Amino acid sequence: MTQPFSTRLLAWYDQHGRKDLPWQHPRAPYRVWISEIMLQQTQVTTVIGYFEKFMAHFPSVRDLAKAPQDEVLHLWTGLGYYARARNLHKAAQAMVTEHNGELPGDLDALQALPGIGRSTAGAILAQGFDTRAVILDGNVKRVLTRHGAVEGFPGRTAVAKTLWELADTKTPDTRSADYTQAIMDLGATLCVRRTPNCDACPVSQDCAALKANRVSDFPYPKPKKAKPTKTARMYIVRGSEGDVLLEQRPQEGIWGGLWNPPERAADYADSSFLAEYDLDAGEVLQGSPFRHTFSHYHLDITPVFVALNGALPALVTDGDAALWYQPEGGQQQLGLSAVAVKLLAAPLPEPQLPL
Ligand code: SF4
Numbered sequence: 001m002t003q004p005f006s007t008r009l010l011a012w013y014d015q016h017g018r019k020d021l022p023w024q025h026p027r028a029p030y031r032v033w034i035s036e037i038m039l040q041q042t043q044v045t046t047v048i049g050y051f052e053k054f055m056a057h058f059p060s061v062r063d064l065a066k067a068p069q070d071e072v073l074h075l076w077t078g079l080g081y082y083a084r085a086r087n088l089h090k091a092a093q094a095m096v097t098e099h100n101g102e103l104p105g106d107l108d109a110l111q112a113l114p115g116i117g118r119s120t121a122g123a124i125l126a127q128g129f130d131t132r133a134v135i136l137d138g139n140v141k142r143v144l145t146r147h148g149a150v151e152g153f154p155g156r157t158a159v160a161k162t163l164w165e166l167a168d169t170k171t172p173d174t175r176s177a178d179y180t181q182a183i184m185d186l187g188a189t190l191c192v193r194r195t196p197n198c199d200a201c202p203v204s205q206d207c208a209a210l211k212a213n214r215v216s217d218f219p220y221p222k223p224k225k226a227k228p229t230k231t232a233r234m235y236i237v238r239g240s241e242g243d244v245l246l247e248q249r250p251q252e253g254i255w256g257g258l259w260n261p262p263e264r265a266a267d268y269a270d271s272s273f274l275a276e277y278d279l280d281a282g283e284v285l286q287g288s289p290f291r292h293t294f295s296h297y298h299l300d301i302t303p304v305f306v307a308l309n310g311a312l313p314a315l316v317t318d319g320d321a322a323l324w325y326q327p328e329g330g331q332q333q334l335g336l337s338a339v340a341v342k343l344l345a346a347p348l349p350e351p352q353l354p355l
Pocket residue numbers: 143146147190191192196197198201202203204205207208209210215
């Protein structure tokens with residue numbers, strides 16, 4: 001007789017599962033929460049370094065809650081999906097005011113916090129509190145859609161409902177932390193997106209997709225929708241000491257709260273931009289356009305490099321929306337977008353010679 005799914009999976013985990021991830025030592029609720037948020041859309045190998053740095057800076061909920069937002073975004077620079085960092089910060093502040101600086105050990109209270117969805121709340125309970133809880137992240141969805149040959153795109157409500165029910169049925173009453181880690185590990189190491197290693201899989205015996213020779217059909221892909229393309233100019237304004245002009249993005253929307261080279265409409269006149277800040281430009285050079293793709297649109301960016309004459313002009317702006325940033329050895333800790341990092345490191349284009 002076939003043993004239960006969880007029994008086979010846990011036996012495999014005991015031999016082959018990942019037990020040396022930094023957030024497993026110790027597996028405390030705060031550390032599990034931070035790792036779970038970082039792991040959304042991001043590989044374990046990338047997350048490890050960020051996680052260790054983050055923990056060194058913010059060893060507790062209270063440390064995170066009282067930090068300036070810029071410091072949090074600075075430590076997130078390069079990880080992408082910055083709403084995650086802003087929500088972490090807001091959730092830590094809510095934990096201080098509402099939960100005495102601790103993560104609540106309750107599914108509804110966790111889900112009421114910014115950025116914590118049902119699966120993340122389940123992972124925190126299972127891993128951080130070792131109580132029975134159900135998870136359904138990307139890896140688990142892949143395993144369950146294949147194992148149960150669940151038809152339809154998992155983002156559809158009816159399919160998601162089936163998957164949550166399946167996930168619940170399979171979750172054992174004991175060893176919750178190990179089981180959730182085991183099913184995530186199975187998805188990350190054997191039941192991978194391309195070429196899963198079914199020969200080594202502990203639950204292959206009753207895997208419906210394997211039996212039907214349809215493993216590559218699951219999970220169903222997201223129905224395709226063409227992404228629109230937007231265009232913009234971005235100004236990389238440098239003083240003679242290497243200081244660069246940055247503007248802070250509004251809190252809501254793309255790159256919310258991050259610092260970026262000033263972005264203007266693609267047909268904005270360079271002279272209008274220079275006049276905005278009263279800049280005395282020695283040289284204005286247009287670079288090659290490049291594309292940055294967000295989840296829901298492409299942004300074609302034309303970089304414009306401006307070298308200033310003389311001293312840096314004082315910035316007269318509304319609030320703190322712009323500043324001079326010193327990329328080399330400066331003390332300012334700012335959250336920069338990936339595009340800002342790229343543009344600040346970009347070489348100057350060749351001057352265009354008159355024809
Ligand atoms: S048998 Fe293959 S497809 Fe089925 S769950 Fe295991 S690794 Fe995934």
